[in-house]
Amino acid sequence: xxKLFVLSAIALAAGAAQSQTVNVIxxxxxxxxxxxxxxxxxxxxxxxxxxxxxxxxxLAQIIAEKENPKTDIWFGGTGDPHLAAAEQxxxxxxxxxxxxxxxxxxxQQAQQSNFRTVGIYSGPLGFGYNPELLAKKKLQVPxxxxxxxxxxxxxxIQVANPASSGTAYTMVATLVQLMGEDxxxxxxxxxxxxxxxxxxxxxxxxxxxxxxxxxxSISFVHDGPGEKAQGFPVETIxxxxxxxxxxxxMSIIKGSRNLEAAKKFYxxxxxxxxxxxxxxxKQFQLPSNKSAKxxxxxxxxxxIKFINYDYAKYGASSERRRLISKWEKEVNSLPR
Numbered sequence: 291x292x293k294l295f296v297l298s299a300i301a302l303a304a305g306a307a308q309s310q311t312v313n314v315i316x317x318x319x320x321x322x323x324x325x326x327x328x329x330x331x332x333x334x335x336x337x338x339x340x341x342x343x344x345x346x347x348x349l350a351q352i353i354a355e356k357e358n359p360k361t362d363i364w365f366g367g368t369g370d371p372h373l374a375a376a377e378q379x380x381x382x383x384x385x386x387x388x389x390x391x392x393x394x395x396x397x398q399q400a401q402q403s404n405f406r407t408v409g410i411y412s413g414p415l416g417f418g419y420n421p422e423l424l425a426k427k428k429l430q431v432p433x434x435x436x437x438x439x440x441x442x443x444x445x446x447i448q449v450a451n452p453a454s455s456g457t458a459y460t461m462v463a464t465l466v467q468l469m470g471e472d473x474x475x476x477x478x479x480x481x482x483x484x485x486x487x488x489x490x491x492x493x494x495x496x497x498x499x500x501x502x503x504x505x506x507s508i509s510f511v512h513d514g515p516g517e518k519a520q521g522f523p524v525e526t527i528x529x530x531x532x533x534x535x536x537x538x539x540m541s542i543i544k545g546s547r548n549l550e551a552a553k554k555f556y557x558x559x560x561x562x563x564x565x566x567x568x569x570x571x572k573q574f575q576l577p578s579n580k581s582a583k584x585x586x587x588x589x590x591x592x593x594i595k596f597i598n599y600d601y602a603k604y605g606a607s608s609e610r611r612r613l614i615s616k617w618e619k620e621v622n623s624l625p626r
Contacts, residue, residue, distance in 0.1 A: 319516070416529060
């Protein structure tokens with residue numbers, strides 16, 4: 291009897307420990323991922339297992355694990371693949387009681403996904419540039435999308451690959467909406483000639499700019515100030531002819547093995563205090579909680595010309611697959 295009691299106690303303890311474990315795919319920069327996991331673990335006693343993945347790669351993993359999910363929460367990364375995951379039934383419908391505390395764009399992201407994802411931050415797409423390299427090579431700061439096609443930028447631009455990077459897919463979708471699909475693909479064919487490298491990660495190009503490995507990047511502009519704060523020569527600008535913005539999102543994976551722990555982490559991640567950690571980790575997206583304090587390095591959305599980005603259409607998995615496949619065939623296959 292005593293042995294049975296001990297075994298029962300061990301089983302209960304193991305169950306309690308498991309319920310306090312949360313497995314997170316994190317699609318923001320490593321500094322931010324490490325900070326939120328460390329702080330959450332210390333303040334709650336939960337065990338947080340974090341895997342760093344770009345949003346395109348994260349979606350691929352979640353699809354691959356559909357029958358046997360190993361992930362509880364997908365934190366961050368562009369919203370389009372989160373919407374695609376929602377459409378495919380890979381994420382769980384969960385209507386957070388915190389929704390009224392969020393900006394309208396974050397609530398809209400939740401509504402469009404039937405509450406299978408939620409906006410946690412937003413950031414505009416633009417250009418990063420290295421002023422020292424531009425001066426050395428006598429190049430002007432690019433101010434419009436058309437500027438990037440100038441022959442003097444040949445081999446001077448980096449952007450990520452849209453198959454693996456949500457940042458780059460946001461670029462493709464932005465250009466299609468800004469120019470129309472035919473003109474956008476002609477534009478990307480011209481841009482291809484000036485690209486030195488398509489990186490796997492969306493943050494790779496602006497890190498290359500900061501480290502004087504390339505002159506210009508197509509990046510989310512909120513990734514620039516963190517590099518600059520480390521002493522690197524990098525500035526950012528948004529194109530005057532219009533640009534898109536990401537709605538970084540968060541989703542609970544359908545079939546989560548640690549559902550209650552996942553919901554607790556989800557609610558914590560929507561609080562002002564948790565969202566303000568982004569700036570502490572030198573990440574300067576606009577937080578979705580209206581009560582979160584905005585760091586001065588966060589881009590001023592009122593000064594940026596935005597297109598009316600159709601998140602529902604370009605977040606649909608069929609449209610995303612179609613545009614990425616078309617980019618691979620018509621753009622990436624071309625010689626440079």
